[in-house]
Amino acid sequence: MSTDTHAPFEKDPGSPRGTGELIRLEKVTKRFGDHTVLDNLDFSVDTGKHVTLIGPSGSGKTTILRLLMTLLKPDEGTITVDGDRLFPASEKQVREVRKKIGMVFQQFNLFPNMTVLRNITEAPVTVLGMSKDAAEERARELLEMVGLSEHIDKHPAQLSGGQQQRVAIARALAMRPQVLLLDEVTSALDPELVAGVLDVLRDIARSTDITMLCVTHEMNFARDISDQVLMFDSGRIIEAGPPEKIFSEPEHDRTREFLSAVL
Amino acid sequence: MKWDWSAVADFMPYFWDGLLVTLQILVLGSLISFALGLVWALLMRVPTRWVTWPVGAVTEFVRNTPLLVQLFFLFYVLPEWGITFSALTTGVFAIGLHYSTYTMQVYRAGIEAVPVGQWEAATALNLPLRRTWTAVILPQAVRRVVPALGNYVISMLKDTPLLMAITVLEMLGEARLFAQQQFQFTEPLTVIGFAFIVISYLASLALRALERRLVH
Numbered sequence A: 001m002s003t004d005t006h007a008p009f010e011k012d013p014g015s016p017r018g019t020g021e022l023i024r025l026e027k028v029t030k031r032f033g034d035h036t037v038l039d040n041l042d043f044s045v046d047t048g049k050h051v052t053l054i055g056p057s058g059s060g061k062t063t064i065l066r067l068l069m070t071l072l073k074p075d076e077g078t079i080t081v082d083g084d085r086l087f088p089a090s091e092k093q094v095r096e097v098r099k100k101i102g103m104v105f106q107q108f109n110l111f112p113n114m115t116v117l118r119n120i121t122e123a124p125v126t127v128l129g130m131s132k133d134a135a136e137e138r139a140r141e142l143l144e145m146v147g148l149s150e151h152i153d154k155h156p157a158q159l160s161g162g163q164q165q166r167v168a169i170a171r172a173l174a175m176r177p178q179v180l181l182l183d184e185v186t187s188a189l190d191p192e193l194v195a196g197v198l199d200v201l202r203d204i205a206r207s208t209d210i211t212m213l214c215v216t217h218e219m220n221f222a223r224d225i226s227d228q229v230l231m232f233d234s235g236r237i238i239e240a241g242p243p244e245k246i247f248s249e250p251e252h253d254r255t256r257e258f259l260s261a262v263l
Numbered sequence B: 001m002k003w004d005w006s007a008v009a010d011f012m013p014y015f016w017d018g019l020l021v022t023l024q025i026l027v028l029g030s031l032i033s034f035a036l037g038l039v040w041a042l043l044m045r046v047p048t049r050w051v052t053w054p055v056g057a058v059t060e061f062v063r064n065t066p067l068l069v070q071l072f073f074l075f076y077v078l079p080e081w082g083i084t085f086s087a088l089t090t091g092v093f094a095i096g097l098h099y100s101t102y103t104m105q106v107y108r109a110g111i112e113a114v115p116v117g118q119w120e121a122a123t124a125l126n127l128p129l130r131r132t133w134t135a136v137i138l139p140q141a142v143r144r145v146v147p148a149l150g151n152y153v154i155s156m157l158k159d160t161p162l163l164m165a166i167t168v169l170e171m172l173g174e175a176r177l178f179a180q181q182q183f184q185f186t187e188p189l190t191v192i193g194f195a196f197i198v199i200s201y202l203a204s205l206a207l208r209a210l211e212r213r214l215v216h
Ligand SMILES: Nc1ncnc2c1ncn2[C@@H]1O[C@H](COP(=O)(O)OP(=O)(O)O)[C@@H](O)[C@H]1O
Pocket: A032, A037, A055, A056, A057, A058, A059, A060, A061, A062, A063, A064
């Protein structure tokens, strides 16, 4: 693959698709026991857009990201990414489609038994078949981008939460996903470390054309980076629109209540 | 009763023979129990009852019957079926097998203690299942279980004299033989008593060093 030679986050220019709709959920239902968390949800995201999911705790935001990452399976409905089925689909197809998706978790989930460098190169080498040199070269570029070059040989336990989360972002980007899923990536951080992580994400949002799906309670950040904001309540989208509209003149009472509680 | 240094001196050649056998049993038995226990623990995670049920039943049975009975069984019954090994080989296998049913529980706890987020990160990075086990889960699980495995090594050391029952001349066997021939019990038994303490102390030092190396 020639992708190793590109700059850290340029998109693969040879992609035959690349425009229009990237993610589509159709009539997706997810239950835990007899608790229906998502009920017949329809929802799509266009290529290159930055979509922020907001809403009260328990409204199903994480569930959507986990469905897309195939950490959960829906009970009903279909999910497609870049025209390919992610659900229902064979294990083999899931593995193919999953290459297009990267995720950053609230708790970082770095591999504590590996150095920062290995954390980032492990998957490109074993999954994409990149050479070790090319993977390390790219890891260095990504670490420079997230401002952690001097920590390349450390283990995660030697880093602060904010630094770990920036490594986790680099690790996800190393796979050159088309979509980046971000689930409350600053919620587990001490307040003084939040800004550093958000700055890195702003940078990525500005300088790349990666599609972002982001769950966050950082409303200023959401306002800055989002093309679209979706307000969730009880597993349904009750309001959607550009950030200026949702944050300044929300239509729904629930949205107004929610925003006044978090802002 | 008086202490006779010349009896100690007379016993020493036999002691070294016995020590060598005891250490062989301990080292090989430990290695078998570490390897086999991991195999059991992994088989118990295969998502079909056709695997977990037999493995669970056999290991439960072995864990809950006395090692001495297993030694006799393997040493006296297997040859009737035409399977013969030396007493030492049989003993090492029996003790390794017996202890593997304990180490499997240690591994299971270690594997379950790896946070679910590690599995999720591996999935998100599309790592193949095999690679997830070998590069992510097992290194973390094994690191956690070294102290518990070490405790079983010490227990195993204290069970090695049971192999005397199937004619293996480890330290106690040598001491008993010497005592019966010379009518001097105190000296050989005291010597091997100290030897057991020294071995378990050295083993615990070695395990602690290993632990420190693993916890990076
Ligand atoms: N593994 C699970 N088992 C049972 N219930 C779950 C599980 N995961 C999430 N839920 C429930 O699903 C609902 C939506 O959860 P989630 O998607 O995490 O919401 P959000 O991210 O918006 O706070 C909640 O009521 C939560 O309790």
